[in-house]
Amino acid sequence: MHVHRFERLWLVGALTLIVLFIGTVTYGAVGAGYGMVDDTGGEVDPTNTTESENFRSPGVYNGSESDHYDVYIEAKQFLFVPGTSDPVRVPANSTVTFHVTSTDVMHGFEVVGTNINTMAVPGQVATVTVEFDEPDEYGLVCNEYCGNGHHDMEGSLEVVPPAQFNESGVN
């Protein structure tokens, strides 16, 4: 079968580009250490999230190491707990793991302007681990349609100087 010379060149170029794209993604995962949301968070009963060991009562907890924190967040129609009524507060210069689940329908959990962006699926726990270097304020937004009040589902995340972050902020 005859393939025109230009077409062969184009084919080789396209394949090279594809391999490069896969290479950059692989580098992101292996080299830069970007971890995807996956199945490590485990499953929970959506109507009783704290029943299994995969989830704790919503709030901020001290983590396994000194500057590590765990934040447990429940998404529900149409609020984040914590996040909507009270901001989520974590200290700067810390490593934070968010554990996010939903108690009713699908929701999204997006920290606006960052790459913290996961689905909140009833029955599943999404875990995202990130580092916060500087004090800042971020918005939280539900980015998956969850019912007729979806557009009201928002919240905030405050990264405060370590000195201001007292242990009362921790459950």
Place this chain on the structure above:
Amino acid sequence: MAHPHRSETPQRYEKEETQLKDRLAFIDRYPNAARVTRLSLGVSFTALTIGAVLGIVQALHRTNVFRGLISSGDYYSVLTGHGVLLALFFTIFFLTGIFTWGTSRSLGRELPSPRFSLAWFLLMLSGAVMTSVAIFGGLVGQIPFSADVLYTFYAPLQAHPLFYAGLAAWLVGTWLAGADWIRTYYHWRQDNPDERIPLQMFMIMTTMLMWYIATLGVAVEVLVFLLPLSLGLIESVDPLLTRTLFWFFGHPVVYFWLMPAYFAWYTILPKLSGGRLFSDPLARVVFILFLLLSTPVGFHHQYADPGVPEGFKFIAMTNTMFLLLPSFLTAFTVVASMEYGARQRGGSGYLGWLKALPWGNPAFAGCALAGMMFAAGGFSGIINAGMNINSLIHNTLWVPGHFHLTVGTASALTMMAISYWLYPQITGKRLQFYGVAQIQPYVWFIGMGLMSNAMHRAGLAGVPRRTAEPQYTQFDFAPVLGSMSEMRLQIAIGGTLLTLGALMFVFVMAGTWMAERGRGRLRVDSHLPEPISGATDSPRVLDNVKLWFVIAVVLVAIAYGFPIYSMVADGVFNPASAPFPV
């Protein structure tokens, strides 16, 4: 395969075209196929009209330009209607129309049974009507129907049973339509035991085989889980499992939208450009790649999902990247065919040949502009496919910005453009309001340019998709490029132009529909010139569609076998979620 022989072409077309059978309009040669095509396109354009009107309501509501028509709660009924009517009914009724035409045209014979053809059409139509009634019932308080579940209908959100029953009926109709075309092919094969499958028929068959594999996911989701749930026969579902079954179907459906456009770009656009298709065998290779790779990629819609192991996301990512290959090959072949046509028309120079193309012919202009926007949509799609960078734009306005370039332009604008060429042939009527048709593709192109670029940029700032009021009290968006008010303005103006463009198209079609037959000779005919490189001496294995089908099934089993097994192993309904009617 032979090299192009440039000298012999022009005379050959004229000789072929003067044969009597080529002068007869398609409607006179294949009245049954023409009728089914007309009916399908009629439903398609009706869905387009309604969907486009809903589009401007959303564009103005979201951007807070005008919120007087609907409440923010009703926005989601409108959004469901926009998604389902355009993504499923406009596109796929167009597909059944053009594939019916292509089957008869390329095989040179009628569909075997007018009654069977009408049966699948009516089944699809009744399903579409049921689903639409359920959706629009949500806008009327007195009607106890609603289906504000959006086009993706993720459980445990729950629609009225009519919504799911209609989808199921419509889906079975598409299966029967495919059976009708493939049956026609087997009849042809009995009379032509040694010939290569005609190119259009080959495209139709590979597309339908992909569809049979892909729709298995949504059929199980609807019939085993969501319909019984909405009828109260079961009490709960596993939301991750039903979502996975949806995306098993939800990515290949994208190619079901695109394949009619590719079909047109490969087989009709070269003629509209004044030339011939560059390579028939490579067109076959492209469609085989789509059959193989369209389905085992669904997890790229679930990169942000818990419960799916990273390794399977990675497999979906690599498959998705390789799925770029057939589109890259298409870009080459389509541009090469257009350049060949332009040079036949007297064009010259490195880029000067572009000026020789028939930009005033709405069928050509629409296809060419759609192809250009598809290139842009392809690049934003590469970002979506990039597993880790996807986190920046997942579920933001970037995503609808992307797919309004692909399904919303590559598919939709090509479908409209090809209708300017096809509709006269299946009605025997000259296209009316030609001047409106000539401007229409450009209106669409400008509208989409405004809307889509702003949506992409808003998505980068984190603005979510699928929301009635993307304005929040606890924080402000910090755009990287441009300002929020400028983006809102571009989306509102762009959305308005797009609705206008759709209505201009419908105006031309309705005018042609109501015109009388027999006012002069048609300006168009169904004759398609032979490719420069024909099928004859390409490997016969390309036509072995059964082999490709089996390989496609194996690839799907690799991509989906373990994840679905692990979701089902802990109980089909676990972890259990009770339904939330909306």
